[in-house]
Each structure stands twice: as structure tokens, then as C-alpha cells.
Amino acid sequence: MATIYVLNGPNLNLLGTREPDIYGHATLADVEKLCRATAERFGWAVEFRQSNHEGDLVDSIQEAAEKKAAGIVLNAGAYTHTSLAIHDAILAAKVAVIEVHISNVFAREKLRHHSYIAPVAKASLCGFGIDGYALALIGLAAMTGTSAKT
Numbered sequence: 001m002a003t004i005y006v007l008n009g010p011n012l013n014l015l016g017t018r019e020p021d022i023y024g025h026a027t028l029a030d031v032e033k034l035c036r037a038t039a040e041r042f043g044w045a046v047e048f049r050q051s052n053h054e055g056d057l058v059d060s061i062q063e064a065a066e067k068k069a070a071g072i073v074l075n076a077g078a079y080t081h082t083s084l085a086i087h088d089a090i091l092a093a094k095v096a097v098i099e100v101h102i103s104n105v106f107a108r109e110k111l112r113h114h115s116y117i118a119p120v121a122k123a124s125l126c127g128f129g130i131d132g133y134a135l136a137l138i139g140l141a142a143m144t145g146t147s148a149k150t
């Protein structure tokens with residue numbers, strides 16, 4: 001069974017209580033449930049992780065490559081706007097990455113408009129709330145020619 005890595009960066013463990021006017025009331029456990037339900041439609045297993053540490057995210061991207069994951073859905077949080085290390089890890093991994101942001105980063109402060117992930121991602125989604133994760137998985141299925149199982 002193919003595996004999709006869903007990786008979440010710093011502060012996303014606080015979803016539900018963190019700035020709910022921006023990020024909504026759903027928790028990271030709700031995101032995980034949504035990802036598992038969506039991935040199941042395509043016969044995918046999910047490796048779902050969150051870390052507040054940049055190196056952990058790099059390690060997970062390297063692991064996804066080693067294990068020949070079918071794709072990575074990545075919400076790198078604030079590391080999106082700062083991390084050349086994550087950019088380089090994606091380049092080395094040669095695994096399709098879909099960049100996701102819960103909020104519409106382009107409608108927010110200018111410092112959130114630049115992404116180190118976008119130039120090395122297959123696609124980027126933002127502003128759909130947590131539904132962006134499900135949309136990313138559906139997009140990944142379309143990109144890889146994976147059809148829904150039932």
C-alpha cells in the first residue's frame with residue numbers, strides 16, 4: 001500500500017486554540033482524521049506528523065524519500081517563510097510535495113507572502129481552511145493517476 005506523508009510544522013499542534021479567527025476551531029486531530037478518511041478513498045496509508053523543530057521536518061522528508069512515499073502534503077508553518085533547509089530537503093527527496101496553508105497567506109502580512117516551499121512544490125494551496133489538506137490529497141491523486149477505490 002502506498003503511503004502519503006502529511007507533515008505539519010511549528011505551532012500547528014495548537015490548532016483549535018491558536019488564533020481561531022485565522023485558523024478556525026478544528027484541531028490537529030481533526031486534520032488527521034480528515035487526511036486519513038480522504039487518503040483511504042485512494043487506498044493510501046498516511047504517516048501523519050507534527051513537529052516544532054525544523055530538523056525533524058527535514059528528517060521526515062528524507063524518510064519519505066527513503067521509503068518511496070507516493071507524496072508529501074506539507075504545511076511547514078512559519079518555516080515556509082524561512083527554511084532553505086526544508087527547500088533543499090524537498091529538492092533532494094524527489095517526492096511530489098503539495099504545499100498547504102490553512103489561512104490565505106497572501107491576504108496576510110507581507111512577510112508571509114514569500115515561500116521557500118512553493119518553488120520546489122508540485123502545487124500550493126492556501127485559504128481553504130483545513131479542507132486544504134483533503135484538496136491536496138485529491139490533487140495528488142489526480143497528479144499520480146490514482147483513482148478512488150469505490
Ligand code: DQA
Nearest residue numbers: 011075077078101102103112
Ligand atoms: C500557516 C501560515 C504560516 O504563515 C504560519 O506561520 C503558520 C500556519 C497556515 O497554515 O496558514 O504557522 O502555514
